Amino acid sequence: MSMNRKIILDSRPQGMPEPRNFAFQEEPATAPAAGEVLVKTLYVSVDPYMRGRMNAGKSYAKPYEVGGVMGGGAVGQVVESAADSFSKGDIVSGGWGWQTLAVVGAASLRPIDRELAPISTALGVLGMTGLTAYFGLLAIGDPQPGETVVVSGAGGAVGMIVAQLAKIKGARVVGISGSELKNSYLKQELGVDAVVNYKTDELEEALEAACPDGVDVYFDNVGGEISDAVLRRINKNARIPICGQISLYNLKQSDQGPRVQSILLTNTALMKGFLVGDYAKDSPQALKELAGWLQEGKLKHAENIIEGFERIPEAFLGLFSGDNLGKQLVKVAEVE
Structure with a gap:
């Protein structure tokens, strides 16, 4: 059985987060139920807003739970589908966060056209x-x-x-x-x-x-x-x-x-x-415009990609020292 590696919030930071605030765990991957898909993570996004969600107090999003997976944007490939809207091999983006295999509701996923631009852009300029x-x-x-x-x-x-x-x-x-x-x-x-x-x-x-x-x-x-x-x-x-x-x-x-x-x-x-x-209903039109400017060469995108699932905390902490030029991503696996 395939194992899902995940990174959890192990403790809430006081001031600057440290590696000890995170912990690595493994568990067997589960099969998707009706309307769900099993996704293999290809890229993970790390973003400054995640720091606020590590606190217990009120913020603009629900705080991460201690012991829970660090949530956030990811791009992955469907490895098993129990939903009519996706098939094995499809590339999708969603918010399943820092884990290598995730069962996700199909309704929460966005299909990615790999011919439009590199799939990593779904977490950056086209995300x-x-x-x-x-x-x-x-x-x-x-x-x-x-x-x-x-x-x-x-x-x-x-x-x-x-x-x-x-x-x-x-x-x-x-x-x-x-x-x-x-x-x-x-x-x-x-x-x-x-x-x-x-x-x-x-x-x-x-x-x-x-x-x-x-x-x-x-x-x-x-x-x-x-x-x-x-x-x-x-x-x-x-x-x-x-x-x-x-x-x-x-x-x-x-x-x-x-x-x-x-x-x-x-x-x-x-x-x-x-x-x-707040602008969700207008997002499809906005993505269409952004994609047009990207294809016309009016919009450039810079990505700083670190490889390796185990380096996700390192990539996240680097945001606060200004290490990244452009979008900070972690590559977890190759497309099959």
């Missing part, structure tokens, strides 16, 4: 990552030609797509990251107009030089002092989509920062948090 960038920027940020769009975490998976979508819409784009390698990629490969390295640049001076006409849209992936500095430069009627706050995820105490209400009020600005699931 939740791309949709997050699309809806956050276009539905909330609504960039107009000639406006200045600032993207923090611009070297990460979502940030890179946001920067490119803003360029497609005719905006002037400023990317903020903590790496010269990432900033070089943003400028040379993605056509970003100006970059700021928050680790080596004097942040206030660098932002002033990069945004001489102020900021019309700020796509916030990081929060903290970076966002404080950007918000001081917003223009009248600015829009601020809040996607993530990675600088705060591992703090042991609540963050204390400037109160932004007066900035928003005096600039009649909009700041709005969002979840990609």
Whole structure:
């Protein structure tokens, strides 16, 4: 009988997660019941939002249970089907998380066309990552030609797509990251107009030089002092989509920062948090547009792929030191 290897949350972290917060387990894989499929994992996504779900407190998604499998996006291949909608060999994506074999309800799976793009893109530019960038920027940020769009975490998976979508819409784009390698990629490969390295640049001076006409849209992936500095430069009627706050995820105490209400009020600005699931009904059309831009060469995607199921925790922890250029994935198995 085939064995399912899985990674569980063994304990809740205090501050930065550590390898000891995870544990590896094995159990026999079960056969799918009616309406289910047995899926072999090919790729696993690791994402910053997972850190919030490791806590017990209220968040935008149900916390992971101690002793339960770490959930998250995955791409796999159907090895056994008890559902009319899928056959053995089909490539699918879903949220079964950090395990090698999973029984999944067919209704929760999305079929992947392997001819459209590499199947790994279903976890990136043609998956939740791309949709997050699309809806956050276009539905909330609504960039107009000639406006200045600032993207923090611009070297990460979502940030890179946001920067490119803003360029497609005719905006002037400023990317903020903590790496010269990432900033070089943003400028040379993605056509970003100006970059700021928050680790080596004097942040206030660098932002002033990069945004001489102020900021019309700020796509916030990081929060903290970076966002404080950007918000001081917003223009009248600015829009601020809040996607993530990675600088705060591992703090042991609540963050204390400037109160932004007066900035928003005096600039009649909009700041709005969002979840990609809020736009589920519009996702098929968004994926169609993203795929079109990808095929036309207007949209590039960068992936950082680590191989080996046992390295999933390592890949996840690397997110918080900025190791990844673009989307961080772990390759678990080959397509058969």
